[in-house]
Amino acid sequence: MEVFTMVFEKVKHTIMDILGIPKDEILLESHLYDELDADSLDLSQIILELENTYKIEIENEDIANFETVEDIVKHVESKLS
Secondary structure (H helix, E strand, C coil): CCHHHHHHHHHHHHHHHHHCCCHHHCCCCCECCCCCCCCHHHHHHHHHHHHHHHCCCCCHHHHCCCCEHHHHHHHHHHHHC
């Protein structure tokens, strides 16, 4: 399985756990705030979980630019390569 797909599955699972949204409703193009109803605290929890899982650091400036699930997945993938 390619890195992008593995990261997407982990991001989906993390969002599902934190926001309580069914996994099949979380798409790459899902907007974090408008569609998934996340707030800044939710996003912080999601990022912390991903940082701990992948042993990476995601800067606050980068987090401010995350609007969709795909934004997070692409950023984490770039940190892993």
